[in-house]
Amino acid sequence: MAIEIEPIPGEWYENIETHQIFRVIDIDETSSLIEIQYVDGDIGEMDMVAWEGSDLEWIEPPENWTTPYDDIEPDDLGYSDTDTHPEEEPKIIKRYGNEGE
Template sequence: MAHSIDPVVDNWYQHLDKGQRFRVVAVDQDGRTVELQHFDGDVEEVDFDDWYQMAIALAEPPESWAGATDIGNADDFGTEVTDTKAGDWNEPLKEFKTPRK
């Protein structure tokens, strides 16, 4: 099943025959290859000929991107700082002050 969907880095696609989602992580125009990362984290490289023969469609990114990036817990997303006190960052240059003689 040929299609005309061009590979775009960071776009998500879905295999129409398998139902699996993947995203394009790299396109090598010189080498004529597309690097795909499946939702489970597996990386695959296909050439342009194979890309345009795949049964795919554009897809929405997953709500939880933990599968594709191999992050196990919601705490590992790096969006919360829970162990830093305001005094630790209010004066970041404090430790670099030159002592007076």
Template sequence: MAVVFPVIGHWYRRSNGTLFEVVAVDEQDSTIELQYFDGTIDEVDMEAWPALLIEQVRAPEDWSGSVDMTAEDFLDSEPGDLPLGWQDPLEILENSE
């Protein structure tokens, strides 16, 4: 397997199937900051990166892994209960003038 270089914003999968995104690369400290699909943050030394046996993958379509909410959290809400701008983010800007 070829060595894959860490790129901020790209998603990778370890050989055990764990998904993570590179969120920062600190060349001065020689570290790479990772955020796993479940939201956990980790840091890896640049020297250890090639030993991770990873492959670059597409970002997951289901982004809810790092969000601490389940489908049941939405069951009690009424359609009118959504916060201002939930459907249209620009509505907040229009109403603030």
């Protein structure tokens, strides 16, 4: 009998039956879907029924879990995009109350 383990975003798990290692990225309570990322970087999802039916174990983060991202250049992340703010006049905010003081 499997021990019921709650999915927690950011935590790592191993499926004991398939030996797949993954971490929970997000949980959509509305659709009952759990977004997961495998140790090789692939993204997947499972519903709560599949989660509860799986033999899962909480694990420490794998030592090599960043390997899929090692070849990504900082420019590939979009952080160097200088056109992130629209060029428009700043808006003036009026203060209310105590204007005469």
